[in-house]
Amino acid sequence: MESKSTAAQPAFPAVLDYQSGFGNDFSTEAIPGALPRGQNSPLVCPYGLYAEQISGTSFTSPRKHNQRSWLYRVKPSVTHEPFRPRIPNHVKLVSEFNQSNSAATPTQLRWRPAEIPETPTDFVDGLYTVCGAGSSYLRHGFAIHMYSANKSMKDCAFCSADGDFLIVPQEGRLRITTECGRLEVSPGEIVVIPQGLRFAVDLPDGPSRGYVAEIFGTHFQLPDLGPIGANGLAASRDFLVPVAWFEDISIPGYTVVQKFGGELFTAKQDFSPFNVVAWHGNYAPYKYDLSKFCPYNTVLIDHGDPSINTVLTAPTDRPGVALLDFVIFPPRWLVAEHTFRPPYYHRNCMSEFMGLIYGGYEAKADGFLPGGASLHSCMTPHGPDTKTYEATIALGNEAGPKRISDTMAFMFESCLMPRVCPWALESPYMDHDYYQCWIGLKSHFTGDEYISEDSQDVKKK
Ligand SMILES: O=C(O)Cc1cc(O)ccc1O
Numbered sequence: 052m053e054s055k056s057t058a059a060q061p062a063f064p065a066v067l068d069y070q071s072g073f074g075n076d077f078s079t080e081a082i083p084g085a086l087p088r089g090q091n092s093p094l095v096c097p098y099g100l101y102a103e104q105i106s107g108t109s110f111t112s113p114r115k116h117n118q119r120s121w122l123y124r125v126k127p128s129v130t131h132e133p134f135r136p137r138i139p140n141h142v143k144l145v146s147e148f149n150q151s152n153s154a155a156t157p158t159q160l161r162w163r164p165a166e167i168p169e170t171p172t173d174f175v176d177g178l179y180t181v182c183g184a185g186s187s188y189l190r191h192g193f194a195i196h197m198y199s200a201n202k203s204m205k206d207c208a209f210c211s212a213d214g215d216f217l218i219v220p221q222e223g224r225l226r227i228t229t230e231c232g233r234l235e236v237s238p239g240e241i242v243v244i245p246q247g248l249r250f251a252v253d254l255p256d257g258p259s260r261g262y263v264a265e266i267f268g269t270h271f272q273l274p275d276l277g278p279i280g281a282n283g284l285a286a287s288r289d290f291l292v293p294v295a296w297f298e299d300i301s302i303p304g305y306t307v308v309q310k311f312g313g314e315l316f317t318a319k320q321d322f323s324p325f326n327v328v329a330w331h332g333n334y335a336p337y338k339y340d341l342s343k344f345c346p347y348n349t350v351l352i353d354h355g356d357p358s359i360n361t362v363l364t365a366p367t368d369r370p371g372v373a374l375l376d377f378v379i380f381p382p383r384w385l386v387a388e389h390t391f392r393p394p395y396y397h398r399n400c401m402s403e404f405m406g407l408i409y410g411g412y413e414a415k416a417d418g419f420l421p422g423g424a425s426l427h428s429c430m431t432p433h434g435p436d437t438k439t440y441e442a443t444i445a446l447g448n449e450a451g452p453k454r455i456s457d458t459m460a461f462m463f464e465s466c467l468m469p470r471v472c473p474w475a476l477e478s479p480y481m482d483h484d485y486y487q488c489w490i491g492l493k494s495h496f497t498g499d500e501y502i503s504e505d506s507q508d509v510k511k512k
């Protein structure tokens with residue numbers, strides 16, 4: 052807690068407290084007794100606070116999907132001047148993908164890691180959309196952004212009215228102050244900031260880079276475990292939610308930046324929006340340490356589908372069809388016998404965007420680097436590069452148990468077909484030679500004797 056002053060934001064403590072659980076009904080107060088007892092909206096709230104509800108689902112969503120929280124704050128968030136288009140506006144954010152702002156391409160795409168900007172750039176200015184599909188207006192779709200920044204946000208908070216942000220830091224910690232409290236997120240951890248919740252990002256390490264999946268119209272949930280049983284993959288109790296924390300500070304000219312339909316709007320107010328003394332509910336930010344993931348995998352033959360490594364899924368109305376799955380490729384043992392162990396060659400009706408947090412990726416001997424990205428869209432063929440294929444075959448059946456260590460790759464997989472933004476296609480980091488990694492795959496066909504020389508017909512034996 053920080054009492055009334057005009058001081059800049061206080062330093063983060065070395066260790067932050069969190070509550071644990073996924074989708075719980077949380078209750079937290081920075082001052083004992085600040086949560087009203089027995090009702091949400093008393094005539095006068097404890098300590099003279101304002102009650103404010105934030106709804107992440109429609110009021111009438113079925114109980115098992117319903118998400119909302121009650122925030123008890125020094126001043127309500129409506130206490131601000133009118134929203135105005137941000138000047139200069141941000142031209143590299145898209146939330147409704149169409150021919151005027153993005154391109155369709157079935158080509159395999161890959162990007163080298165973007166450099167950290169030289170000029171002062173905070174999280175908001177460092178954010179740019181790579182690809183996406185659908186529309187935040189129609190509440191169905193997603194956008195994949197990346198960020199590269201070097202400076203903390205100052206006297207300003209951000210929120211997206213368009214969708215939830217799943218942030219995957221790749222370089223540099225993020226200290227995130229939200230209306231629900233504070234989180235520190237390191238590379239190797241992820242954080243989800245729900246639609247509409249205000250937050251500010253500090254960069255204690257300076258240079259910072261990462262990925263964001265933004266989903267429109269739904270929220271992330273844990274995948275069902277099916278025959279795996281009651282345990283495994285990401286455990287509910289490893290998700291960490293902030294405890295209430297507030298500052299009661301006047302900051303003349305404080306700016307709330309709101310992403311709304313892909314455009315940025317600003318509203319001025321004279322106080323910090325992080326003035327929530329207590330809150331309760333199930334609509335809150337959370338973080339998760341990917342090293343806690345408990346992977347399941349093949350123990351005898353064949354390469355399992357990557358869905359086995361789903362951390363979080365944002366569903367559509369069709370069973371088993373994700374608007375966006377967040378899947379990881381964590382350290383694990385490979386033990387399959389007489390099996391081609393790397394990912395198989397494939398074409399997928401879902402579209403696959405991949406990133407690498409650290410280490411290497413089992414399907415690519417080189418070219419796919421930490422901080423880089425690749426996109427294999429709907430039905431676009433892809434798979435291991437030539438070097439990986441040849442090395443795997445050379446090893447043969449003698450490959451014993453092998454530990455894949457020091458790696459963390461991930462995939463955002465969607466049933467929607469992404470369009471790609473022009474600045475991503477024209478990016479200096481685009482790997483124009485990506486196709487070369489497969490072009491050298493040779494035929495190892497041994498059935499030539501069955502083909503007649505002149506007709507190419509299969510000879511009858
Ligand atoms: O394309 C990729 O590298 C992702 C992926 C990994 C895997 O193990 C199986 C299928 C798949 O799409």
Ligand SMILES: [Fe+2]
Pocket residue numbers: 397399403427433
């Ligand atoms: Fe794939």
